[in-house]
Amino acid sequence: MSQNIIIIGGGIIGLSCAYELRMRGFDVTVLEARRCGGQASGAAAGMLAPFSENTEGPDAFFRLCQFSLLLYPEWQEQIRSISGVHFEYANTGSLHIAYHAADLLSLEGRRLWQRQYGSSGEIVSGAELFRMEPALSRDVLAALYTPE
C-alpha cells in the first residue's frame, strides 16, 4: 500500500496533519494554493479558550476542545524544539465577562459545571478585576476568570 499522502491546504490543520503523518513515517506532500498559514490560520486571534468559547454546557465540542487544550503545551513544545520557531504560546487564562446583573447567574452556572472539567475558575469583580485587566470597560460587572 502506498505510503504517500497528499494534503490539500497549508493552514494549521493541514500542516499539523502533515507533521503527525511525517512523524509516523509517511511521505507527505502539502499542496497550498497561496501561502502556508496565510488564510484563517493567519487571521486567528490564537486563543485556545474552551472554558470561554462554548455553549452553556459541557457538550461534545467543549469536551473535544478541552481535551485538545490539555495536549497543547507538550505538542507546541515539540514543534518549537523541532522547528526552532517560537510562536509565543502563553498560558494566561481567560476572562468571560458579564455586563448585566441578569448574566451573573449564568456566570455562576458556568463556574459550577466547569469545575467538573478541571477548571479552578473564580468570579472576580471591581478593583480586583480591573487590576487583572486594566483595559477592560468599566461597564463590566464581573467576570469568570479561568486560569486554565
Ligand SMILES: Cc1cc2nc3c(=O)[nH]c(=O)nc-3n(C[C@H](O)[C@H](O)[C@H](O)COP(=O)(O)OP(=O)(O)OC[C@H]3O[C@@H](n4cnc5c(N)ncnc54)[C@H](O)[C@@H]3O)c2cc1C
Ligand atoms: C478572524 C479570525 C479569528 C479567529 N480566532 C481564533 C481563535 O482565537 N482561536 C481559535 O482557536 N480559532 C480561531 N479562528 C479559527 C481558526 O483560525 C481556524 O479554525 C483555523 O485556522 C482553520 O485552519 P485550517 O488549516 O482548516 O484553515 P486555513 O488556515 O484557512 O487553511 C486552509 C488552506 O487551504 C488553502 N486552500 C484552499 N483551497 C485550496 C485548494 N483547492 N488547493 C490548495 N490549497 C487550498 C488555503 O489557501 C489555506 O492556506 C479564527 C478565525 C478567524 C477568521
